[in-house]
Amino acid sequence: MTAKVYFTRGITPENVVRLYRMLGVELPGKVAVKVHSGEQGNQNYLTPEFWKPMVDEVHGTIVECNTAYGDAAGGVRDHTEAHWKLMEEHGWTEHFDVDIMDAEGPDVVWPIAGGLQLKENHVGRHILDYDSMLVLAHFKGHPMGGYGGALKQLSIGCASRAGKALIHSAGVTDDRFACWEKHSSKSAFPEAMADAAMTVHEHFTGRIAYVNVMKNLSVDCDCCVVAEDPCMADIGILASTDPVAIDQACMDLVMGSEDPGVGHFLERVVSRNGIHTIAAAAQLGYGTRDYELVEC
Template sequence: MEKSKVYYTNMKATFQENLPQKLKRLIKTAGIGEIDFENKYTAIKMHFGEPGNLAFLRPNYAAVVVNTVKELGGRPFLTDCNTLYVGGRKNALDHLDSAYQNGFSPFSTGCHVLIADGLKGTDEVEVPIEGEYVRNAKIGRAVMDADIFITLSHFKGHESTGFGGALKNIGMGCGSRAGKMEMHSAGKPYVEVENCIGCGNCIRVCAHDAPKITDRKAFIDHDKCVGCGRCIGVCPKDAVCPPNDESNDILNKKIAEYSLAVVKGRPHFHISLVIDVSPNCDCHSENDIPIVPDVGMFASFDPVALDRACADAVNRQPVMAGSQLDDMPHTHHDHFINSAPETNWKVCLEHAEKIGLGTQEYELVEI
């Protein structure tokens, strides 16, 4: 397969060009203008940051992408799907509050925010895919309704996948609650009975008669449960929990397959900023010291090549003193595996390449 081009620029600014202007020059040089945006709905997928986390990308960067799409005739919106875990982005109302709290509003970015899988994380489209693990990817409806798909990713470490980049932003990020269940879990949801109040919301939402209430406490019949996760979204006490029992390697492969389901058959373009490289996901309500210094901004039509180029760039950096990575034994020549030893990020890229999503072979074009 021919090498994919990945465009890169560092984080240096001048009196003549600030960082937002430099990002715009990067994505235009990388070829975003080759896409026909005229009057097309354009989903810009990003992570708005869990409240309390300060490593997420500033809305200023989102505004650059939004304004560029508008200049090219497109109709952009910022989007993400609700989370599987309990936090500030579990439903669309809390998710929007979190986005606004972190500065993502029509006034700061120039477009609206749409939570792609609806109020409770159940507004989804099933996308058929002949994957090794996935047959019908469950994707947030607004993502699939878009004509064009763009990612703006904060490239950082991740405790389960090694790092979170373009593919993590696409695959896991675009999954509905049922999709996230499928990727994270080999099993079915369960009830923490000490938190259950026996309200019956889980019974009313289930189409398979799996939840039951005994002595005012719910339990889930796993013989009937199909693992859709709807009960998780409606529980007012967060008593229904996902098992999160899938192996990290299979999780990575499922993310690759979900990513293919999202991008196949329509124009897509990908941007990653390798800055504030925290050891864990922006889903955390905190962020630790970056594990390496800021690297730069990257863009490509190929999300696999983009992730590989960003990972290689991070692994060329020195370790930040006092970081989680600095505290870990350096048993590998790999910052991500040293930081999270139970992970292997290469599995995701190898599987993505295998299923035809892109290539790990890239030509780095510095501007």
């Protein structure tokens, strides 16, 4: 089947809400709103002020999980106390209810039948407190995944520290200090991300929606303390109920761009085999790469 992806070139908080409404969905109950809150020192993440009208629209709670990397990478979000302090410094707690989903254990462990790399996914236990999810992704590059969008938010974004280690090692270890060089092929990490993303999407089947904002298009992620400045002009906002289709549409917009920085951006994506994450997710069957782009 073909998925619908709504698209506008005007990047404003109001247009985020407008595109979400075009999906015609109403997220029930208590809504988890997954964002990237931005690492300490990062200049490219999308601010609470930008997302506020959308979060208010669904009366949502901002959710995040602790990271697997720590002081060696310069980040502070690998343990709850420092992560919470940074959420305060970045203004998230001023505007919203905030939940670090793996602040306390044990993790939720979801089995993965037929996974390409993983047999299970470990997610923050508080995810079970929510009836539905809104995934607000800042689409940009990523040092390991090539790019970050909806699928990354579902996978690494919702995984606990142990879950992140499992994804990065393609199922070899849940030790966050030993996971970084454990996978042996360029396909293993993208496939592990696709596996993990599937569990979250399927948990909220029929109760999940996605918005990708193509702004501040750096080759680096919002998890980078020292991130490269954007190399391309902003492109727009996309919304869909299909995480595969929305990420594919974003990649197609990048590849169709005549921006002088597109080559640099795509070099990051291709060198990390990033598009394979989209292909693997489509292979697993919880989304499609075939979509209709509805510009509005």
